[in-house]
Amino acid sequence: MERRELDPRKxxxxxxxxxxxxxxxxxxxxxxxxxxxxxxLSPATIRNEMADLEESGYLKQPHTxxxxxxxxxxxxxxxxxxxxxxxxxxxxxxxxxxxxxxxNKPAEFEAILQRTAKILALITKYPSLIxxxxxxxxxxxxxxxxxxxANHVLGLVVMDTGFVENILIETPVAYTQDDLNRISAFLNxxxxxxxxMEFGSAIINQLKTEVRFGEGFDDTLQLLLTALxxxxxxxxxxxxxxxxxxxxxxxQVEKFKLLLSILEEEEKLLGLMNQALQKRGxxxxxxxxxxxxxVEDCSMVTATYEVDGRVLGAIGVLGPTRMDYAHVxxxxxxxxxxxxxxxxxx
Amino acid sequence: MERRELDPRKxxxxxxxxxxxxxxxxxxxxxxxxxxxxxxLSPATIRNEMADLEESGYLKQPHTxxxxxxxxxxxxxxxxxxxxxxxxxxxxxxxxxxxxxxxNKPAEFEAILQRTAKILALITKYPSLIxxxxxxxxxxxxxxxxxxxANHVLGLVVMDTGFVENILIETPVAYTQDDLNRISAFLNxxxxxxxxMEFGSAIINQLKTEVRFGEGFDDTLQLLLTALxxxxxxxxxxxxxxxxxxxxxxxQVEKFKLLLSILEEEEKLLGLMNQALQKRGxxxxxxxxxxxxxVEDCSMVTATYEVDGRVLGAIGVLGPTRMDYAHVxxxxxxxxxxxxxxxxxx
DNA sequence: TGTTAGCACTCTCAGTTAATGAGTGCTAAC
DNA sequence: GTTAGCACTCATTAACTGAGAGTGCTAACA
Numbered sequence: 007m008e009r010r011e012l013d014p015r016k017x018x019x020x021x022x023x024x025x026x027x028x029x030x031x032x033x034x035x036x037x038x039x040x041x042x043x044x045x046x047l048s049p050a051t052i053r054n055e056m057a058d059l060e061e062s063g064y065l066k067q068p069h070t071x072x073x074x075x076x077x078x079x080x081x082x083x084x085x086x087x088x089x090x091x092x093x094x095x096x097x098x099x100x101x102x103x104x105x106x107x108x109x110n111k112p113a114e115f116e117a118i119l120q121r122t123a124k125i126l127a128l129i130t131k132y133p134s135l136i137x138x139x140x141x142x143x144x145x146x147x148x149x150x151x152x153x154x155x156a157n158h159v160l161g162l163v164v165m166d167t168g169f170v171e172n173i174l175i176e177t178p179v180a181y182t183q184d185d186l187n188r189i190s191a192f193l194n195x196x197x198x199x200x201x202x203m204e205f206g207s208a209i210i211n212q213l214k215t216e217v218r219f220g221e222g223f224d225d226t227l228q229l230l231l232t233a234l235x236x237x238x239x240x241x242x243x244x245x246x247x248x249x250x251x252x253x254x255x256x257x258q259v260e261k262f263k264l265l266l267s268i269l270e271e272e273e274k275l276l277g278l279m280n281q282a283l284q285k286r287g288x289x290x291x292x293x294x295x296x297x298x299x300x301v302e303d304c305s306m307v308t309a310t311y312e313v314d315g316r317v318l319g320a321i322g323v324l325g326p327t328r329m330d331y332a333h334v335x336x337x338x339x340x341x342x343x344x345x346x347x348x349x350x351x352x
Numbered sequence: 353m354e355r356r357e358l359d360p361r362k363x364x365x366x367x368x369x370x371x372x373x374x375x376x377x378x379x380x381x382x383x384x385x386x387x388x389x390x391x392x393l394s395p396a397t398i399r400n401e402m403a404d405l406e407e408s409g410y411l412k413q414p415h416t417x418x419x420x421x422x423x424x425x426x427x428x429x430x431x432x433x434x435x436x437x438x439x440x441x442x443x444x445x446x447x448x449x450x451x452x453x454x455x456n457k458p459a460e461f462e463a464i465l466q467r468t469a470k471i472l473a474l475i476t477k478y479p480s481l482i483x484x485x486x487x488x489x490x491x492x493x494x495x496x497x498x499x500x501x502a503n504h505v506l507g508l509v510v511m512d513t514g515f516v517e518n519i520l521i522e523t524p525v526a527y528t529q530d531d532l533n534r535i536s537a538f539l540n541x542x543x544x545x546x547x548x549m550e551f552g553s554a555i556i557n558q559l560k561t562e563v564r565f566g567e568g569f570d571d572t573l574q575l576l577l578t579a580l581x582x583x584x585x586x587x588x589x590x591x592x593x594x595x596x597x598x599x600x601x602x603x604q605v606e607k608f609k610l611l612l613s614i615l616e617e618e619e620k621l622l623g624l625m626n627q628a629l630q631k632r633g634x635x636x637x638x639x640x641x642x643x644x645x646x647v648e649d650c651s652m653v654t655a656t657y658e659v660d661g662r663v664l665g666a667i668g669v670l671g672p673t674r675m676d677y678a679h680v681x682x683x684x685x686x687x688x689x690x691x692x693x694x695x696x697x698x
Numbered sequence: 699t700g701t702t703a704g705c706a707c708t709c710t711c712a713g714t715t716a717a718t719g720a721g722t723g724c725t726a727a728c
Numbered sequence: 729g730t731t732a733g734c735a736c737t738c739a740t741t742a743a744c745t746g747a748g749a750g751t752g753c754t755a756a757c758a
Contacts (some may be wrong), residue, residue: 020642033749033750035749035751036750037748037749037750040748047701047702048701048702048703049702049750050701050702050703050704051700051701051702053750053751053752054700054752056751057751057752067711067750067751069708069709070708070709070750070751070752071706071707071708071709071710071749071750071751072708072709072710072749072750072755073749073750073751103729114518114520148498148500150496150498150508152496152508152510154495154510159514160508160510162377162496162498162508162518163725164498164500164506170506170520170548172460172508172516174460174516246616247612247616247618248609248612248613248616251605251608251609251612257605259597259603260507262597263594263597264598266593266594267594270591270592270593270594302746379720379721381720381721381722382721382722383720383721384720384721388753393730393731394730394731394732395721395731396730396731396732396733397729397730397731399721399722399723400723400729400730402722403722403723413721413722415739416721416722416723416736416737416738417720417721417722417736417737417739418720418721418722418737418738418739419720419722420719627756667758
């Protein structure tokens with residue numbers, strides 16, 4: 007979108023400043039640029055250009071007599087236009103591939119996601135977040151009711167995504183396992199392929215009219231389906247929190263504390279990651295573009311993961327705005343694809 | 353055990369030093385003691401006593417010309433003999449009770465434990481740890497096998513603790529749901545009340561000889577039971593990690609990083625909490641008494657939680673050795689009892 | 699007109715110094 | 729056995745310093 011806003015020389019300087027700052031975490035000055043990169047320009051010229059870039063909002067100065075650092079706008083331009091594609095190293099590639107090798111396949115969804123979080127954190131060196139599939143968007147495939155004791159029934163619901171959900175309910179009346187088998191069979195025939203999102207009173211009322219399994223059945227049905235419909239089993243896996251301590255911007259305890267408190271609050275993280283679902287594929291949010299006041303001077307790189315073309319959840323990393331976007335983008339993108347592929351095999 | 357090792361005056365001074373240091377995190381000097389507490393002694397006398405206490409290893413000095421702080425031995429003596437029982441405040445009591453009120457009973461085990469972690473962290477202001485019941489020590493109650501597709505079977509295992517375990521296995525042959533029902537019935541009749549710990553080749557071989565459900569059954573059985581037996585579903589819930597930032601001893605980033613890295617590593621935490629199971633009830637470990645080199649200058653206060661007199665798991669907090677033992681002990685003890693009581697109701 | 703050299707100025711950072719204050723150990727007197 | 733007094737130690741803090749990096753501006757240059 008913001009293409010060719012700047013002339014090539016300004017672009018080059020913005021790029022160099024951003025690259026350098028991402029690497030060093032120090033404001034970069036005109037002299038450094040002139041020395042390190044062979045632009046054929048004197049520091050004075052670079053200074054002039056940088057002054058222009060600052061005026062138009064791409065760079066800023068932490069204080070007079072310090073070098074320049076990119077503003078959010080600068081990062082945005084960098085990410086959109088200037089950033090050079092980075093390849094994964096052979097080691098990284100090999101590592102990721104081996105972790106997603108289908109032969110060591112722990113069939114459990116949770117374990118896979120947790121491991122994905124670890125991989126992502128390990129390679130990017132930033133805290134990583136994995137959003138589980140939203141149960142509301144899954145389709146009902148199968149239910150199995152098991153009698154636990156006089157008035158407890160365990161419902162085992164299998165979604166088309168392979169996710170399995172346990173629901174324990176206290177029934178108003180006692181059921182035999184035979185009763186439950188009949189009820190299960192009934193529900194299976196009626197609900198197959200219904201999105202969990204639609205589990206509400208409408209569907210319950212409809213079912214009620216169709217058949218009755220004796221006294222108290224209505225209530226049981228209600229309990230079961232509302233429990234299932236409401237079940238917020240959407241979760242976030244976090245790993246590599248500790249990585250942010252490596253980032254100089256979090257050396258001040260206060261900054262760090264703020265971020266840690268966010269990373270500990272699942273509610274908040276769900277909000278952050280759900281934003282990632284709004285757009286399919288890769289998503290970069292810089293600074294305020296993350297819609298959350300609590301997260302200051304941070305960026306998120308996320309990507310959705312899909313099975314059979316259907317978006318299930320998202321993975322991503324959270325880091326300072328001074329993030330190694332080129333690297334992170336490549337990694338997040340690739341890992342998301344690997345995860346999707348891995349899940350598809352099931 | 354270490355009763356009456358010290359004469360009353362020394363005891364009093366050790367107590368005052370410990371109390372003060374726990375409160376202030378500053379080494380406490382003779383003058384402060386003379387001023388704050390009315391011992392009827394001059395600073396000089398107190399100094400002499402403190403010198404004695406240091407010589408016998410109950411106190412130590414961070415450096416010459418600083419006040420004294422308790423050594424591990426000092427803390428131990430304090431905890432065993434000197435510490436005054438602290439009551440929960442009305443607020444705390446009300447809060448805990450309301451959280452464990454059986455009327456808002458989320459039937460799910462995980463949710464309960466996670467909330468317990470939150471409660472504990474909130475009240476103690478230290479990171480809290482909850483160890484889930486060890487599946488190996490549970491008794492098998494019930495299994496339910498569900499056919500997912502041609503060669504995937506979902507096993508639903510219910511333990512006597514109420515814990516439910518999902519196992520997804522890939523079977524070598526295809527089973528109909530009828531097959532699976534027969535197998536389930538067989539297993540249920542044979543395995544009821546068997547501790548999970550005993551699920552090994554012995555039991556499998558025995559079962560194999562008793563009945564055959566066609567080709568490939570042996571392998572299926574093997575897969576199923578080893579998966580169940582091995583399943584390390586023992587987990588740790590952590591909450592309130594951020595609280596350690598309030599402790600001055602973790603102001604140095606390095607110290608903090610070390611502890612955070614431990615709190616992020618579930619493997620390590622399992623080790624720490626499993627130690628707590630070795631002794632029923634309350635357990636205080638100070639410094640090296642925690643059998644782990646990685647945890648430096650920390651203490652743990654843990655308590656097991658029980659249902660029907662059977663130890664299931666443990667809860668606890670991890671903090672600096674300068675921990676408010678009196679308070680923490682009361683809270684941990686009470687919360688563990690509440691948790692046990694709450695679980696018993698199920 | 700764009701580029702560059704030069705210069706005065708600003709600001710941070712690391713190191714030094716000195717003052718402060720809390721606390722100790724020791725000795726001698728009570 | 730207790731205490732007052734005193735010299736000494738050590739950590740912490742504030743103030744000051746110089747070095748270094750960087751800037752903006754001006755004037756000269758191609």
